[in-house]
Amino acid sequence: MTHDMAGPEPVTQPMHDKDAIFNELRATLAELFELDPARITLEARLSEDLEIDSIDAIDLMDRLRRQTGRKISIESFRSVRTIQDLVQAIHKLVNES
Amino acid sequence: MALVFEAQHAAVLADSREPSVAVTSDRTPPRPFRDLHYVRVISSVLSFLLFGVFGTILGILVVPLLLAFPGSRIARQARVRRMIRLAFRALVGFMNQTGCISYAFSGVTSLGRSGQLVIANHPSLIDIVLLIAFVPGAACVVKRAAWRNPSMVIAVHAAGYVANSPTESMIEKGSALLAAGECLIMFPEGTRTVPDRPAHFHRGAASVALRTAGVVTPVFIDVRPPHLSKAVPWYRVPVIRPHYSLSIGPDIDPGPYRERPAPVASRALNEFFKSSYASVVRTT
Numbered sequence: 001m002t003h004d005m006a007g008p009e010p011v012t013q014p015m016h017d018k019d020a021i022f023n024e025l026r027a028t029l030a031e032l033f034e035l036d037p038a039r040i041t042l043e044a045r046l047s048e049d050l051e052i053d054s055i056d057a058i059d060l061m062d063r064l065r066r067q068t069g070r071k072i073s074i075e076s077f078r079s080v081r082t083i084q085d086l087v088q089a090i091h092k093l094v095n096e097s
Numbered sequence: 098m099a100l101v102f103e104a105q106h107a108a109v110l111a112d113s114r115e116p117s118v119a120v121t122s123d124r125t126p127p128r129p130f131r132d133l134h135y136v137r138v139i140s141s142v143l144s145f146l147l148f149g150v151f152g153t154i155l156g157i158l159v160v161p162l163l164l165a166f167p168g169s170r171i172a173r174q175a176r177v178r179r180m181i182r183l184a185f186r187a188l189v190g191f192m193n194q195t196g197c198i199s200y201a202f203s204g205v206t207s208l209g210r211s212g213q214l215v216i217a218n219h220p221s222l223i224d225i226v227l228l229i230a231f232v233p234g235a236a237c238v239v240k241r242a243a244w245r246n247p248s249m250v251i252a253v254h255a256a257g258y259v260a261n262s263p264t265e266s267m268i269e270k271g272s273a274l275l276a277a278g279e280c281l282i283m284f285p286e287g288t289r290t291v292p293d294r295p296a297h298f299h300r301g302a303a304s305v306a307l308r309t310a311g312v313v314t315p316v317f318i319d320v321r322p323p324h325l326s327k328a329v330p331w332y333r334v335p336v337i338r339p340h341y342s343l344s345i346g347p348d349i350d351p352g353p354y355r356e357r358p359a360p361v362a363s364r365a366l367n368e369f370f371k372s373s374y375a376s377v378v379r380t381t
Contacts, residue, residue: 032358052360055300058265059359074265 022087028063042084068094138334140195152248155184160255177255178234185230196338202231204345209233211278212311216302218318218374219284222325228282236274237282272308285370292323303367306351315346315373346373
């Protein structure tokens with residue numbers, strides 16, 4: 001939990017909470033990639049464990065843009081390797097501005 | 098001396114030939130010097146020189162002129178694409194007349210439709226030259242390096258061609274072109290393939306197809322012997338004249354794939370692309 005310095009968190013929106021982000025993300029990934037939700041853990045690596053590649057990342061960005069209503073650039077996800085990283089990146093994005 | 102003779106000979110021949118609608122080079126009877134290897138070496142070097150010199154001249158002098166005439170952005174782009182098509186047509190004609198290559202392109206009239214994604218395998222450096230020469234009005238996805246090449250940068254920019262990287266912008270721009278009703282040419286293999294090795298299809302083309310293509314039409318390119326491939330430097334000119342056979346496969350409707358989530362659908366569509374090519378073009 002290293003990204004909690006983004007200031008006071010509005011608690012009204014569920015996507016602002018990391019657990020909520022993880023749950024939402026798990027549902028999204030399971031649907032988009034037709035994955036077993038049990039495989040989607042915080043430690044799972046996107047490319048090695050879940051076979052999510054750069055083209056998938058683009059489809060995922062499209063989906064996250066719609067879900068969060070934020071303009072998400074793929075640049076923000078360059079260093080993402082695991083689901084944990086992805087949750088943190090989304091958490092950081094939705095708590096910015 | 099031979100160099101000058103070849104160039105003049107080709108010029109005279111080009112002038113005396115009637116404009117032709119057929120897109121096969123097989124109509125011209127073979128001339129005796131045609132399959133001399135040294136002639137092909139000279140004409141290959143000349144073809145590269147022509148590409149570089151005329152590319153630069155057209156870019157610096159003709160493109161600004163075409164852009165200066167009034168018209169919408171689309172109309173200006175169309176003018177530049179037409180110029181590139183005619184220039185490539187001339188280059189292909191030169192290569193054919195001087196014995197550098199021969200070619201046969203069947204079914205070409207089904208290319209260039211609105212919202213059509215044309216995909217092709219990529220055995221040779223000049224695949225795109227042949228495709229652009231014969232597909233009217235098409236845009237294409239070109240490698241990033243074209244924007245750094247002085248003889249190409251002005252034309253590819255003015256024609257509204259799409260760079261192949263970064264992937265996200267390629268997919269967005271490519272699908273925007275198709276959504277606007279243009280025809281787009283892509284090589285799913287991304288880069289030239291090494292002869293006799295199984296090809297790897299990237300999912301970029303499938304992803305673009307799923308987003309906005311009305312129809313996907315595969316073009317199968319077969320070059321024998323291998324020519325301007327990745328495995329051999331360009332100056333290693335084959336002893337036998339390379340023949341390019343281009344043929345068209347049946348239209349693929351991306352519609353049914355759209356019922357599934359994008360990542361699953363693009364994998365399935367890409368597998369379908371691969372299997373269509375595996376049955377037609379040598380891949381192993």
